[in-house]
Amino acid sequence: MRIGVFICHCGENIGRTVDCPSVAKACANFSGVVHAEDYKYMCSDPGQNLIKQAIKEKNLDAVVVGSCSPHMHEKTFRKACSDAGINPYLVEMANLREHCSWIHDDVPLATKKAIDLVRMLVEKVKFNEPLIPIRVPVTKRALVIGGGISGIQASLDIANAGYEVVLVEKEPSIGGHMSQLSETFPTLDCSQCILTPRMVEVYQHPRIKLMSYSEVENVEGFIGNFSVTIRKKARSVKDELCTGCGLCVQKCPIKKVALSDFDEGLATRPAMYVPFPQAVPNIPVIDRSVCTYFKTGKCQLCKKVCGREAIDFEQQDQFIKEDVGAIIVATGYKLYTIDKKPDDNPIKGYGEYGYGKYKNVINGLQFERIASASGPSSGEMIRPSDKTVPKKIVFIQCVGSRDESKGFSYCSKICCMYTAKHAMLYKHKVHDGEAYVFYMDIRAGGKNYDEFVRRAIEEDGVKYIRGRVSKIFEENGKLIVKGEDTIAGVRVEIDADMVVLATAMTAQSDSSKLAQTLSVSYDKYGFINEAHPKLKPVETSTGGIFIAGACNAPRDIPDSVSMASAAAAKALVLFGSDVLEREPVVAKVNEATCAGCFYCQKVCAYNAVEQKEIKDRQGNVIKVVAYVNSGLCQGCGTCNATCPSKSIELLGFKDDQIYAQINSFAEVF
Amino acid sequence: MNFGYYPGCSLSGTAKEFNLSLKEVLKNLDTDLQEINDWCCCGASSAHSASHLLAIALPARNLMLAKEQGMTEVVAPCAACFNRLKVSQHELKTDEHIRIKTEELLETKYSDGLEVLNLISLFQKIGLDKIKSHNKIDISHLNVACYYGCLLLRPYDILKFDDPEKPTLMEEVVKATGAKPVDWNFKVECCGAAHSIAHTEIVENLSMKILDDAVHHKADVIVVACPMCHSNLDMRQKNIIKHNPGRMEIPILYLSQLIGLSMGLNHKKLGLDLHFIDTAPLIASLIEKEVAV
Numbered sequence: 001m002r003i004g005v006f007i008c009h010c011g012e013n014i015g016r017t018v019d020c021p022s023v024a025k026a027c028a029n030f031s032g033v034v035h036a037e038d039y040k041y042m043c044s045d046p047g048q049n050l051i052k053q054a055i056k057e058k059n060l061d062a063v064v065v066g067s068c069s070p071h072m073h074e075k076t077f078r079k080a081c082s083d084a085g086i087n088p089y090l091v092e093m094a095n096l097r098e099h100c101s102w103i104h105d106d107v108p109l110a111t112k113k114a115i116d117l118v119r120m121l122v123e124k125v126k127f128n129e130p131l132i133p134i135r136v137p138v139t140k141r142a143l144v145i146g147g148g149i150s151g152i153q154a155s156l157d158i159a160n161a162g163y164e165v166v167l168v169e170k171e172p173s174i175g176g177h178m179s180q181l182s183e184t185f186p187t188l189d190c191s192q193c194i195l196t197p198r199m200v201e202v203y204q205h206p207r208i209k210l211m212s213y214s215e216v217e218n219v220e221g222f223i224g225n226f227s228v229t230i231r232k233k234a235r236s237v238k239d240e241l242c243t244g245c246g247l248c249v250q251k252c253p254i255k256k257v258a259l260s261d262f263d264e265g266l267a268t269r270p271a272m273y274v275p276f277p278q279a280v281p282n283i284p285v286i287d288r289s290v291c292t293y294f295k296t297g298k299c300q301l302c303k304k305v306c307g308r309e310a311i312d313f314e315q316q317d318q319f320i321k322e323d324v325g326a327i328i329v330a331t332g333y334k335l336y337t338i339d340k341k342p343d344d345n346p347i348k349g350y351g352e353y354g355y356g357k358y359k360n361v362i363n364g365l366q367f368e369r370i371a372s373a374s375g376p377s378s379g380e381m382i383r384p385s386d387k388t389v390p391k392k393i394v395f396i397q398c399v400g401s402r403d404e405s406k407g408f409s410y411c412s413k414i415c416c417m418y419t420a421k422h423a424m425l426y427k428h429k430v431h432d433g434e435a436y437v438f439y440m441d442i443r444a445g446g447k448n449y450d451e452f453v454r455r456a457i458e459e460d461g462v463k464y465i466r467g468r469v470s471k472i473f474e475e476n477g478k479l480i481v482k483g484e485d486t487i488a489g490v491r492v493e494i495d496a497d498m499v500v501l502a503t504a505m506t507a508q509s510d511s512s513k514l515a516q517t518l519s520v521s522y523d524k525y526g527f528i529n530e531a532h533p534k535l536k537p538v539e540t541s542t543g544g545i546f547i548a549g550a551c552n553a554p555r556d557i558p559d560s561v562s563m564a565s566a567a568a569a570k571a572l573v574l575f576g577s578d579v580l581e582r583e584p585v586v587a588k589v590n591e592a593t594c595a596g597c598f599y600c601q602k603v604c605a606y607n608a609v610e611q612k613e614i615k616d617r618q619g620n621v622i623k624v625v626a627y628v629n630s631g632l633c634q635g636c637g638t639c640n641a642t643c644p645s646k647s648i649e650l651l652g653f654k655d656d657q658i659y660a661q662i663n664s665f666a667e668v669f
Numbered sequence: 670m671n672f673g674y675y676p677g678c679s680l681s682g683t684a685k686e687f688n689l690s691l692k693e694v695l696k697n698l699d700t701d702l703q704e705i706n707d708w709c710c711c712g713a714s715s716a717h718s719a720s721h722l723l724a725i726a727l728p729a730r731n732l733m734l735a736k737e738q739g740m741t742e743v744v745a746p747c748a749a750c751f752n753r754l755k756v757s758q759h760e761l762k763t764d765e766h767i768r769i770k771t772e773e774l775l776e777t778k779y780s781d782g783l784e785v786l787n788l789i790s791l792f793q794k795i796g797l798d799k800i801k802s803h804n805k806i807d808i809s810h811l812n813v814a815c816y817y818g819c820l821l822l823r824p825y826d827i828l829k830f831d832d833p834e835k836p837t838l839m840e841e842v843v844k845a846t847g848a849k850p851v852d853w854n855f856k857v858e859c860c861g862a863a864h865s866i867a868h869t870e871i872v873e874n875l876s877m878k879i880l881d882d883a884v885h886h887k888a889d890v891i892v893v894a895c896p897m898c899h900s901n902l903d904m905r906q907k908n909i910i911k912h913n914p915g916r917m918e919i920p921i922l923y924l925s926q927l928i929g930l931s932m933g934l935n936h937k938k939l940g941l942d943l944h945f946i947d948t949a950p951l952i953a954s955l956i957e958k959e960v961a962v
Contacts, residue, residue: 351834473854475885 001126004035004060005118006051008042008067010097015040017101019111023066026115030122034058043073048080055084062086062125066094066118087130089584089652092121116665123664127657131584136631138224139325140575142568143168145216145514148176149557150549150564151330152198157568159207163575166322167202168230169212171261173279174199176332180262180365182372182379184557185421186452192278192374199280212281217319219518222608222631223544224325224580234315236286241310244282248272248302248311257290260376264366266384267376272302276374286313326544326571327518329528330564331511333550335363336400336407336504350399350406352471353501359385360479360498361472364418367500371425381429383498390497393426394481395419395437396469400504401554402440407504408525413554415502416443420453422500423462435462436494438469438483446558465492472499505554519607520545527553538567542606543582543634546570585652586633587640594625594647600639601626608632609639670795672786673740674702675731677711677750684747684896686940690925691746691788693938697803697929698795702744705735711745711753714863726771728757732785733777742784744791746925748820748895751787752828758785759827787821788894788924789838790830797845804847805933806955811848813927814888815839816879817856818898833857842924843892846931853886855879860901869905876901877909877916884919890951891921899923904945920948930955 005027009015020038028036035058039047042065054060063086065077070093078088094117104110140163144155147169155165167174178184179199181191202208211230218229237248249272256268262275269275271291274284292299293313303311338349338356354361360383362370373379383390397415400407416439423435442464444450456462469483478495485492507526508514515522520540521529528551531539538546546567549560574580587600591614601609612627626648628639640650649655680688695702708731710716717724732754735743745751761768761779772779786794822833831838834857840850858879861872880902883891893899903921910916921944922930929939930952941948 351832471854471858475854475882 001032001062002034002058002060003030003032003062003064003122003125004051004054004058005030005033005037005122006042006047006054006063006065006067007036007038007096007114007118008047008065009038009040010042010068010101011040014067014096014101014114017104017107017110018096018114019107020114022111023096023114023118027066027118027122030119032126033122035060042067043076048076051077051080052084055081055086060086062090062092062128064092064094064118064121064125066096066114066121068097069093069095069099089131090125090128092125092128094118094121120661120664123660124657127654127660128652131651133581134584134586134630135579135581136222136224138574138578138580139226139323140164141166141322141324142326142328142571142575143216143226143228143322143324144328144330146176146330146332146549146551147171147174147202147210147212148330148332148549148560149178149195149198150332150551150560151176151328152195152202153561153564154328154330154548154568154571155202155208156198156205157565158571159205161568161572161575163207163572165208166228166230166324167208167210168214168216169210170215171275172213172235172273172283172285173275173281174202174210174212175276175278175280177365178557179276179278180264180372181368182375183421183425185417186446186448188421188424190373192372196278196280199278203280210281211320212283213285214320216514216517219327222629223542223582224574225631226324226327226544228322228324228327230320230322232318232320234288234317235283236288236291236311236313236315237284238310238312238315239281239283241308242283243308243310244274244284245307246274246282246284247305247307249274249284251301251305253299253301254290254292258287263369263376264363266362266366266369286311326546326574328546328548328564328567328571329514329518329520329540329551330548330567331508331514331551333505333554334508335365336506338363338399338501338503350501353396353399353469353499354472358472358474358479358499359383360390361501362498363501363503364415364422367422371422371429379429381426388497389430390433391430392434392494392496393423393436393498393500394469394479394494394496395423395435395500395502396481397437397439397502398468398504399501400506401502408506410504410525410554411443412502412505413443414505414556416441416453417446417449417556419500419502420444420456420462424456424460427456427460427462435460436481436496437462437464438481439464439466440468446556467492505550507551511551518542518545519605520547527551538563538570544574582631583635584630585635585650586630587628587635587637587648587650589626589628590647590649591625593645595645596624596626597644598626599642599644600628600648603638603642605636605638606632606634608634670698670700672700672702672791673735673738673743674704675708675711675735675743675745675750675754676704677745677747678713679747679749679896683900684923686943687746687896687899687923687925689938689940690923690929693934694925694929694932697932697934698799700795703738703740705731705740705743706738707734711750713749713753717753722767722770722774724753725757725760725767726774728754729761729771729779730775732758732783733775733779736780736783740783742786742794744786744788746788746791746894748787748818749897751785752820754785755828758783787830789821789842792842792845792924792928793838797841800842800845800928800931801847804931806931808846808848808927808931808955810954811951812851812887812889813843813848814851814853814883814886814891815843815856816860816883816891816893816898816902818860818893818895819857819862820895820897822857839892839894839924843927846928848927848931851883851886851888853882853888855882858882860898862897862901865897865901865905869908872901873905873909873912876905877913880906880909880916880919884917888919889954890927891919892924892927893921894924906946918946920944920946920951922948 252272254271548564
């Protein structure tokens with residue numbers, strides 16, 4: 001083998017601590033090395049040309065570059081060598097910067113270490129084999145899970161770019177939490193007015209297949225090639241026949257049985273219902289748990305009035321298979337519950353605020369419904385207990401957020417803004433009312449955000465008190481709010497008519513289950529993790545699965561929309577080519593020695609190991625061995641380390657390569 | 670039934686009636702208390718402000734004695750004793766360093782596994798049905814405010830007893846006596862505790878709010894399970910009324926005294942004559958009721 005060694009000074013980064021010319025000189029003497037030189041910036045164009053030139057002139061067939069981390073420039077050098085005719089997997093990098101010059105200051109010792117590092121890679125590269133990138137076909141079709149603003153945005157972007165989208169929403173209508181909001185910060189424009197056109201666009205889009213009242217049941221396959229099973233829950237209404245006339249909803253005799261989820265429990269709805277007037281699709285659902293027919297076998301009034309014969313009491317859940325190439329998870333959030341104490345831990349929750357004992361202590365979404373023109377009071381600012389106008393209202397921020405002992409350590413990010421908005425909306429409707437806000441800090445980072453909070457304080461006269469509330473209790477029809485003002489250093493007691501708790505944004509209760517179905521990682525709160533906090537914010541640990549919106553972390557509407565468009569762009573990048581090239585650094589099974597113990601299958605985090613039958617010529621199964629699906633394998637090497645018979649090797653990091661590296665280092669001592 | 674017994678200092682001094690009533694009630698429930706032989710101070714609130722080791726070692730000594738004397742469950746009726754014993758157990762279990770130092774100091778090996786009960790958990794253990802079956806007097810007209818204070822409940826992570834913000838276990842025991850627990854706001858509010866001596870005005874102010882809220886919610890009596898709470902609410906009450914006129918007296922009973930009343934036990938034996946706030950009107954109301962029945 002004819003190996004070339006190239007030592008980079010990285011300006012002064014390496015050159016200051018490592019004597020690069022000496023390293024190059026020492027490396028020239030290693031067996032197999034036919035060329036060695038150093039240069040100030042090997043990654044620069046002239047530097048790359050040096051490598052290309054040497055490959056041609058000296059007829060090199062392998063290259064070792066001593067420079068920075070492979071994370072930085074492995075691609076650069078592989079490309080340069082490949083241009084000069086060497087298989088890119090015959091290029092190795094010795095990390096002389098992060099692993100040597102940056103962490104040492106003794107020049108002779110660092111130089112010696114640099115020589116060792118290069119020698120190890122020289123020995124390794126002798127065992128390298130040319131590898132060819134894995135090519136997999138791409139199904140140019142996306143699945144979007146969750147029909148809130150994030151899911152809607154991602155679906156529209158992908159569909160408008162010319163690809164098909166399957167949008168799955170578990171509720172009867174798309175729209176998500178945004179459809180419940182009254183006005184939005186920092187512009188105070190009506191939430192539904194800006195949202196509903198998008199919802200309609202989704203419904204009418206020829207390339208979007210909307211599956212409402214449906215949930216993702218199972219996901220198989222890998223990037224570019226997912227096979228998804230979707231449970232279409234029984235609506236008891238045939239959606240292809242229903243025209244959305246609403247007669248069945250009007251005639252349903254079970255008027256006020258269930259609390260409306262859409263109105264956050266502040267109003268009731270019939271057994272047959274559409275969650276809200278602008279629902280998309282405008283197809284009703286029968287709530288079988290309260291419907292008279294399902295309880296007693298009598299009634300069927302809805303069926304009698306339906307001219308289209310769309311009512312189907314016998315309807316069952318259907319399972320539908322869809323093939324897609326990319327998945328965008330946009331399942332959103334839920335609010336931390338104040339209704340009851342959590343069963344698993346009595347100290348969690350806010351007993352001192354009443355656990356939903358006091359009707360006039362509500363959460364932020366309930367306030368949105370009260371303030372909304374489409375809400376139970378048609379936007380009139382009245383409190384739940386007696387429908388009177390509250391003259392004094394207290395908002396408490398950080399209920400559950402930034403409170404490790406009772407809730408979560410994270411900041412829910414949106415509460416400072418929506419509380420300012422709530423206080424403003426209140427003051428705009430109740431001119432003689434008093435609004436107080438208890439806060440820890442005001443976090444109003446964002447375009448026009450701080451100005452918005454200042455407006456609430458300065459123009460609308462909302463009184464901000466820095467401090468926590470220790471207790472709320474009812475006395476003579478008033479809610480006594482006891483807290484402290486830490487700036488004035490005094491205790492505060494306010495006799496309020498209504499209290500609004502800015503409760504924490506939390507992950508959906510089934511988010512960890514979904515994450516497991518998708519084989520993506522999630523944090524201890526159930527939020528789905530991004531692949532890299534800075535550079536891969538919409539990717540997940542699994543290729544082809546992207547995230548958007550509050551399923552990843554607390555997030556407001558502008559951020560969710562941006563993230564959704566970014567996730568859509570990532571899916572479109574995937575759809576940009578017919579086949580997908582992947583790094584060939586994957587595990588490979590030696591079928592001759594594999595004993596079929598399948599320990600590898602148990603330890604694989606990516607479900608990449610399958611069982612494969614080996615048959616003789618007559619078609620009889622001789623044995624069952626492990627088989628690594630190279631589309632799914634992420635090259636982590638866990639199976640390689642686990643295999644008791646050494647029958648799995650990780651290409652690019654085979655045992656003989658690693659041992660050659662170690663042996664060459666051991667020789668020194 | 671048989672329990673180990675750690676009376677602590679209060680029950681032989683300011684809270685004598687707590688001791689009397691508890692023993693009287695347990696006798697009636699065929700339950701024996703075996704006092705820990707040679708018990709010492711639990712350290713109360715003083716030890717842990719002086720020395721952490723002392724605050725752990727004093728209760729540890731009592732726990733070790735109980736173990737040596739063959740006990741598996743020890744009743745500490747005083748909330749402060751209960752708290753200190755539990756904290757000591759927790760520290761010895763979770764902090765090896767302090768355990769070794771304690772063992773050196775006491776020249777004894779510590780072993781875990783003793784269950785420490787407070788007044789409420791004792792009655793829960795004996796059984797609410799058993800208490801119900803011993804009811805002789807109808808006290809269903811009595812509205813009772815259950816006052817927990819702080820030491821029975823906090824810190825939750827160590828005591829693991831009841832919800833520190835919305836406790837309900839004492840109400841369950843009160844229901845078993847036939848009396849009616851009221852829903853009120855201040856059952857875990859601070860009474861002022863040890864400020865009683867140095868800053869009496871703080872205690873009067875805080876305790877007044879507790880008394881007022883109980884009265885406001887139509888309570889006839891406040892029931893406690895802590896000698897400190899009792900002394901603040903009972904002993905300071907006359908002065909509270911003197912300094913803040915227009916208030917009615919409200920008797921403060923130990924939970925054991927209320928159970929004793931429902932059992933029809935002798936009032937003197939329950940120590941009902943040992944309070945600052947006269948319990949005679951309350952007892953009279955029971956007699957009237959009994960006559961009416």
